[in-house]
Amino acid sequence: MARVKTGVRAVGAVLVVVLGVTAGLTGCSSTGGKRAEDARKAAAGGRAAVDTPRWTFGMVTHSGDGDTFWDIVQSGAKQAAVKDNIKFLYAHDDEAQQQAQLVDSYIDKKVDGIIVTLAKPDAMKGALARAEKAGIPVITVNSGSAESKKFGALTHIGQDETIAGEAVGEELNKRGKKKALCILHEQGNVGHEQRCAGAKKTFDGTLQNLYVTGTNMPDVQSSIEAKLQSDKSVDAVVTLGAPFADTAVKAADSAGSKAEVDTFDLNEKVAAGLKSGSLGFAVDQQPYLQGYEAVDLLWLYKYNADVLGGGKPVLTGPQIVTKDQADELEEYAKRGTR
Numbered sequence: 001m002a003r004v005k006t007g008v009r010a011v012g013a014v015l016v017v018v019l020g021v022t023a024g025l026t027g028c029s030s031t032g033g034k035r036a037e038d039a040r041k042a043a044a045g046g047r048a049a050v051d052t053p054r055w056t057f058g059m060v061t062h063s064g065d066g067d068t069f070w071d072i073v074q075s076g077a078k079q080a081a082v083k084d085n086i087k088f089l090y091a092h093d094d095e096a097q098q099q100a101q102l103v104d105s106y107i108d109k110k111v112d113g114i115i116v117t118l119a120k121p122d123a124m125k126g127a128l129a130r131a132e133k134a135g136i137p138v139i140t141v142n143s144g145s146a147e148s149k150k151f152g153a154l155t156h157i158g159q160d161e162t163i164a165g166e167a168v169g170e171e172l173n174k175r176g177k178k179k180a181l182c183i184l185h186e187q188g189n190v191g192h193e194q195r196c197a198g199a200k201k202t203f204d205g206t207l208q209n210l211y212v213t214g215t216n217m218p219d220v221q222s223s224i225e226a227k228l229q230s231d232k233s234v235d236a237v238v239t240l241g242a243p244f245a246d247t248a249v250k251a252a253d254s255a256g257s258k259a260e261v262d263t264f265d266l267n268e269k270v271a272a273g274l275k276s277g278s279l280g281f282a283v284d285q286q287p288y289l290q291g292y293e294a295v296d297l298l299w300l301y302k303y304n305a306d307v308l309g310g311g312k313p314v315l316t317g318p319q320i321v322t323k324d325q326a327d328e329l330e331e332y333a334k335r336g337t338r
Contacts (some may be wrong), residue, residue: 004298020094048085052303055113056087057295058106062119062143064094064215068243068267069287073141075336076291077115084299085297089155094186094215098124103127113137113298118144119189121151128152137301141290143191145313154301155309159285161191164264165198167318169207171281172236175260178205180236181227185214185244192240195264199238217247225249228259236260242267242282249278266321268333275326284329285317288337 059077063070074090081088089111091102099116100123106114107130114131118124121144129136131138132152140148142154146155172180180203182196200207210227228234228251237248237259243261252259260280263270265287273279293314300306307312321329332338 002199022305030044033253046082048086049083050299050303052085052299054085054087055302056089056109056111057081057113057115057298057301058089058091058109058111059092059115059141059291059294060099060102060106061092061141062099063092066243069241069265072267072287072336073291073337075291076288077295078291080292080299084295086295086299088295096120096188100124102129104130107131107134110134111136112302113139115139115141115294115298117142117146118151119186119191121147121190124249125151134202137298139294139298142287143189148313150313154307155297156313157290157297158313159315160313161194162198162201163201164283164285164318165195166202167198167320168238168262168264169181169197169199169202169204171262171320172199172210172238173202173204175236175280177203177236177260179233180205180207180238181210181234181259182207183220183224183237183239183244183248184209184211185220185240187211191214195240196238214241214244216256218246221247221251221254224248225255228252228255228257232257234259236262236280239263241265242270244268245273245279245282249273254332257288266329266333266338270338271326271330271333274321275321275330277323280323281320284319284321284338286319286338287316289316324334 061070078088093099093102103116104127114136118140118171128138128151138153140153142158145156145160182199184192186192196209212223239245239248242263242265245261246269248261252261262280266282266284270282297308329338
């Protein structure tokens, strides 16, 4: 009975917001528009749109320090948390064992839901089993779509890495490329391997993998530069993360290479690079959506036992973006949502 009453209050609160917005959209007076704008500002200012209990959700990712991709994921998660009256916790570590320990720490805190990445799934299997035993619902994001369901997660939110890679190969064909480098910046990341394998599958030319130490940008630049200097036939370089795209451009310039630099993921620098022409295209998996939908779907599960996907991943990409979309994307990237 308590759950039903909570649901009624939540629905009532949502209806108030929806009706307020509707009035702003349909009203013919300036008052209606002002009310809608006031409602939008209230939400942006940190007011919840629901009256459900203040649950706590924890997110643990495989991000290293300074990776702007995860800033965007967090931006989406935090905004959904405000809307859903959620206390949001975030932790990260690029070492899989440390990541598993962070999940364990959230289990010990008895959080109400966990969001986690599975870049190195074998190391995370035990932690997810412990969360399931503790009765804590889990949603996986970004990495590990193949393992998500069998590890007990409700659903997976992200792009299919193989499909994303195949889209890259097809785009390289459209651009007439013949020889490409795929830059892998994190050893053992299964998603990265799948991206390069997917690109190799559909690319009509030759694609070679180049492994670099992603935590050391000077090493990344020198490794790419050396390869481009030794092989002038390379006409495309594909990086697997937005922070590495600018470094690859610098490497190509230093090597005197005319190879086009393309990348997975988007940030403000990538949007500017697409606009200026220093980058050819980007594969956007919409990280803001990954964070936002993960929190929102956990809330829906807690509130109404809803699960999206039907046992399949909820896809947020891939979306190929080029110079044609650069102006709009740059605006969104500056505010931290693309």
